[in-house]
Amino acid sequence: MAKQKPSIPSGTRDFNPETVAKRRYIFEAIKTVFDKYCYQPIETPSFENLSTLTGKYGDEGDQLLFKILNSRLHDSKDKEKIKSDFDKMLEQSFNSENISERALRYDLTVPFARYVVMHQNEITFPFRRYQMQPVWRADRPQKGRYREFWQCDADVIGSDSLIFEMELVRIYDEVFSKLKLPVAIHLNNRKILSGIAEAMNATDKFMDITIAIDKFDKVGLQGVRQDLHNKGISESQMQVLERFFSLTGIEIEKLEKAGVLMGDSEIGKLGIQELKNVLNYLSLSGTTNSEIKIDFTLARGLNYYTGAIIEVKPVTVQMGSLGGGGRYDNLTSMFGLDGVSGVGISFGADRMYDVLEELKLFPEESLKTTQVLFVCFDEKGIEFALPLAQQFRNENISTELYPSAEKLKKQMKYANDKKIPFVIVIGDEEMKSGKLAFKNMNSGEQRLLSSDEIISELKK
Amino acid sequence: MAKQKPSIPSGTRDFNPETVAKRRYIFEAIKTVFDKYCYQPIETPSFENLSTLTGKYGDEGDQLLFKILNSRLHDSKDKEKIKSDFDKMLEQSFNSENISERALRYDLTVPFARYVVMHQNEITFPFRRYQMQPVWRADRPQKGRYREFWQCDADVIGSDSLIFEMELVRIYDEVFSKLKLPVAIHLNNRKILSGIAEAMNATDKFMDITIAIDKFDKVGLQGVRQDLHNKGISESQMQVLERFFSLTGIEIEKLEKAGVLMGDSEIGKLGIQELKNVLNYLSLSGTTNSEIKIDFTLARGLNYYTGAIIEVKPVTVQMGSLGGGGRYDNLTSMFGLDGVSGVGISFGADRMYDVLEELKLFPEESLKTTQVLFVCFDEKGIEFALPLAQQFRNENISTELYPSAEKLKKQMKYANDKKIPFVIVIGDEEMKSGKLAFKNMNSGEQRLLSSDEIISELKK
Numbered sequence: 001m002a003k004q005k006p007s008i009p010s011g012t013r014d015f016n017p018e019t020v021a022k023r024r025y026i027f028e029a030i031k032t033v034f035d036k037y038c039y040q041p042i043e044t045p046s047f048e049n050l051s052t053l054t055g056k057y058g059d060e061g062d063q064l065l066f067k068i069l070n071s072r073l074h075d076s077k078d079k080e081k082i083k084s085d086f087d088k089m090l091e092q093s094f095n096s097e098n099i100s101e102r103a104l105r106y107d108l109t110v111p112f113a114r115y116v117v118m119h120q121n122e123i124t125f126p127f128r129r130y131q132m133q134p135v136w137r138a139d140r141p142q143k144g145r146y147r148e149f150w151q152c153d154a155d156v157i158g159s160d161s162l163i164f165e166m167e168l169v170r171i172y173d174e175v176f177s178k179l180k181l182p183v184a185i186h187l188n189n190r191k192i193l194s195g196i197a198e199a200m201n202a203t204d205k206f207m208d209i210t211i212a213i214d215k216f217d218k219v220g221l222q223g224v225r226q227d228l229h230n231k232g233i234s235e236s237q238m239q240v241l242e243r244f245f246s247l248t249g250i251e252i253e254k255l256e257k258a259g260v261l262m263g264d265s266e267i268g269k270l271g272i273q274e275l276k277n278v279l280n281y282l283s284l285s286g287t288t289n290s291e292i293k294i295d296f297t298l299a300r301g302l303n304y305y306t307g308a309i310i311e312v313k314p315v316t317v318q319m320g321s322l323g324g325g326g327r328y329d330n331l332t333s334m335f336g337l338d339g340v341s342g343v344g345i346s347f348g349a350d351r352m353y354d355v356l357e358e359l360k361l362f363p364e365e366s367l368k369t370t371q372v373l374f375v376c377f378d379e380k381g382i383e384f385a386l387p388l389a390q391q392f393r394n395e396n397i398s399t400e401l402y403p404s405a406e407k408l409k410k411q412m413k414y415a416n417d418k419k420i421p422f423v424i425v426i427g428d429e430e431m432k433s434g435k436l437a438f439k440n441m442n443s444g445e446q447r448l449l450s451s452d453e454i455i456s457e458l459k460k
Numbered sequence: 461m462a463k464q465k466p467s468i469p470s471g472t473r474d475f476n477p478e479t480v481a482k483r484r485y486i487f488e489a490i491k492t493v494f495d496k497y498c499y500q501p502i503e504t505p506s507f508e509n510l511s512t513l514t515g516k517y518g519d520e521g522d523q524l525l526f527k528i529l530n531s532r533l534h535d536s537k538d539k540e541k542i543k544s545d546f547d548k549m550l551e552q553s554f555n556s557e558n559i560s561e562r563a564l565r566y567d568l569t570v571p572f573a574r575y576v577v578m579h580q581n582e583i584t585f586p587f588r589r590y591q592m593q594p595v596w597r598a599d600r601p602q603k604g605r606y607r608e609f610w611q612c613d614a615d616v617i618g619s620d621s622l623i624f625e626m627e628l629v630r631i632y633d634e635v636f637s638k639l640k641l642p643v644a645i646h647l648n649n650r651k652i653l654s655g656i657a658e659a660m661n662a663t664d665k666f667m668d669i670t671i672a673i674d675k676f677d678k679v680g681l682q683g684v685r686q687d688l689h690n691k692g693i694s695e696s697q698m699q700v701l702e703r704f705f706s707l708t709g710i711e712i713e714k715l716e717k718a719g720v721l722m723g724d725s726e727i728g729k730l731g732i733q734e735l736k737n738v739l740n741y742l743s744l745s746g747t748t749n750s751e752i753k754i755d756f757t758l759a760r761g762l763n764y765y766t767g768a769i770i771e772v773k774p775v776t777v778q779m780g781s782l783g784g785g786g787r788y789d790n791l792t793s794m795f796g797l798d799g800v801s802g803v804g805i806s807f808g809a810d811r812m813y814d815v816l817e818e819l820k821l822f823p824e825e826s827l828k829t830t831q832v833l834f835v836c837f838d839e840k841g842i843e844f845a846l847p848l849a850q851q852f853r854n855e856n857i858s859t860e861l862y863p864s865a866e867k868l869k870k871q872m873k874y875a876n877d878k879k880i881p882f883v884i885v886i887g888d889e890e891m892k893s894g895k896l897a898f899k900n901m902n903s904g905e906q907r908l909l910s911s912d913e914i915i916s917e918l919k920k
Contacts, residue, residue: 006512006574006795009562012505014575020501036853038830038860041480045472045608046506046594052466069527069560071598079550086546090539100529102469114466115474124877126863134506138531148505161863284846335466370498386744393496400498403586403621417584
């Protein structure tokens with residue numbers, strides 16, 4: 001085997017024990033709340049048939065799929081066909097089953113739609129599902145953007161009840177409360193955006209308007225103005241739009257006022273009514289810790305949303321969205337199952353990690369590993385410590401025994417490097433008396449205690 | 461978007477909620493014990509640089525790597541070079557960075573070795589790590605063999621202390637005890653196998669002997685005989701080997717007797733002494749639930765083992781190994797770091813799943829999802845139920861509210877299909893009195909109780 005200096009592919013990460021512990025803290029918080037709201041976990045394969053994925057994410061998305069090379073190409077009989085397919089692939093973005101018939105999953109939404117269609121006869125609808133798995137995108141890596149990252153999605157499919165919009169908002173609220181991370185949950189509705197376009201008398205420019213609004217956070221009102229001006233939106237049309245943006249009052253009032261501005265737009269009024277119902281359900285089910293904001297600038301560029309649009313933003317730190325979602329009416333149509341409405345949300349685990357880190361919100365408790373280390377000076381000490389270490393483990397105390405009779409200094413350095421909070425020193429005296437030297441590594445305090453006394457100390 | 465009948469790649473699986481819950485039950489048991497023994501979790505990327513993986517698993521292994529096609533091949537300038545590389549790939553198993561520079565991880569061992577070498581300056585040695593992640597192999601799928609499957613590995617690197625052999629055996633013992641799955645833990649030592657080859661006067665045929673013994677389970681003594689005969693082992697040499705296989709007595713006696721048979725083989729005696737120490741450490745640290753078996757037929761075909769060899773087998777059902785491992789002295793040498801000894805074990809999660817399923821050992825508790833469903837008949841009922849459902853969730857009771865006012869029969873069918881154990885029916889009477897109809901779906905019993913009374917029932 002040739003020796004080599006090892007590295008990992010760009011855009012990927014090794015997670016060390018501390019990072020894994022912190023990530024788990026996030027995933028566990030999300031999972032606990034999903035479970036409480038009766039969302040059920042599924043898992044899908046890391047790679048899908050290429051045909052399942054292509055054409056679902058636009059041309060740009062297709063370019064970002066990680067395709068898997070068919071194995072044993074050189075065993076194949078039809079080499080000429082493979083060669084000519086490969087030539088086409090080199091000339092343009094061409095897919096050939098001869099060369100690649102599988103690709104890594106790009107998100108959890110398309111695999112979920114595929115899952116629902118494939119398993120529709122086993123599923124009890126409405127089906128609340130969640131999924132927490134990595135996805136892969138051949139994007140250019142940059143700060144905060146990885147080629148392998150985790151998505152945490154909850155969706156319910158097979159019902160158009162607005163109860164679920166309420167549930168998903170509450171799930172956001174509970175997860176971020178649990179993490180002690182103050183957020184605002186922004187709500188809008190795709191139908192309201194349609195109504196605004198109607199009120200602007202610009203229904204034909206609906207997509208342009210949505211795309212422009214979607215950038216509001218980044219470019220501000222002036223940017224949106226400029227963008228829409230370039231797309232042919234007149235000054236008077238723009239004024240109608242801005243009237244929606246500048247509505248004030250508590251959330252229900254903003255909706256009332258928007259309803260008036262909407263005029264006769266049927267779809268717009270429907271959107272207003274839907275959001276009112278969601279707010280009503282939310283208030284009936286109790287107060288939230290998070291601020292709930294009606295936000296007519298919220299668009300989310302995703303084509304498939306048809307109703308509610310949801311987005312979560314941190315309030316004490318300048319950072320983009322921590323998650324988002326919405327209602328879609330046609331997700332499974334791409335696989336031939338029509339008329340199934342769904343609504344879902346996603347948590348941006350990587351960005352949540354960054355915010356919790358910045359705000360120092362990871363509790364010490366979540367990083368706890370070894371609680372106690374036994375330190376011995378000779379084989380006799382080790383043999384004396386073995387049953388004790390096991391006794392501690394039987395009491396569910398994470399326990400290590402330093403595995404060889406090294407110098408005290410070296411063993412203490414090990415405890416310090418690993419931030420082990422307690423050390424038990426086994427010397428000749430301790431073996432004779434049965435009273436063990438129990439040292440608190442933070443305070444430096446050392447006491448002589450029996451193993452039972454130490455166990456009850458540690459279990460406090 | 462073209463409609464298509466969806467499917468998944470052969471050798472991969474969708475996991476439905478019940479299967480995910482059962483798999484979690486296994487992973488949680490393993491994780492809990494790893495944590496208690498202070499093994500720390502790491503995670504590595506799903507794909508590695510191709511050069512990190514090739515040449516590590518033999519020619520056969522190289523063929524089984526899932527290679528990822530470089531993206532945007534058609535953007536590349538040097539198309540002629542790419543074409544000629546592709547032609548070479550078609551003619552033979554040829555790797556080209558122009559075509560693929562990444563591959564999905566094949567196991568967790570090589571990525572771990574790569575991790576240790578890359579992060580050696582941050583790691584406190586001895587380093588106990590565990591890793592529970594999927595791996596991918598382009599093997600021909602068959603019953604029980606998948607192209608995507610999970611490995612759960614625990615290793616400790618940077619110490620040759622036999623304390624760790626003991627720890628890892630105890631970890632096996634505790635995990636399988638927790639799962640109530642009776643197993644035997646088989647132990648051998650690569651040095652003993654070397655000693656046996658010396659005693660047979662067949663040191664030059666050591667690999668042949670190891671490979672033959674490794675198949676003992678499948679082909680029996682006669683098969684091993686035949687195989688070794690073909691490899692040029694004489695009848696008298698075979699008799700020496702069989703003497704080891706037929707040793708009887710308790711485990712420590714078997715070791716004593718093997719020591720005698722070993723004659724002057726230094727390496728053999730060292731192996732015997734190592735296993736004796738491990739048995740001694742095991743007995744000092746307390747009894748095990750699992751049978752511990754010294755087994756001289758245990759070889760495990762892996763080239764890199766240099767000391768202890770461990771394998772776990774179920775005792776109440778006919779099935780292959782549920783896990784295995786051993787000590788290796790040179791794992792990180794492939795990445796240029798010499799002289800680092802390690803020992804590790806692996807759990808075969810998929811096979812454990814099959815055994816637990818066959819023996820019906822998954823506890824009901826592990827499958828629990830929704831505890832209670834609120835059933836309503838009109839919008840007024842739903843609004844009445846909303847704060848109650850939230851009250852239940854605040855008490856950590858997994859609660860669903862049927863999201864629309866459907867017929868009772870339809871809602872009850874939903875509860876039955878989802879095996880929800882309790883249903884609360886909200887009718888006009890219930891709203892008036894505040895006493896709710898609380899139905900046990902298993903017994904059929906129905907009582908009128910206040911929400912507080914129901915909560916304390918459910919929390920019992």
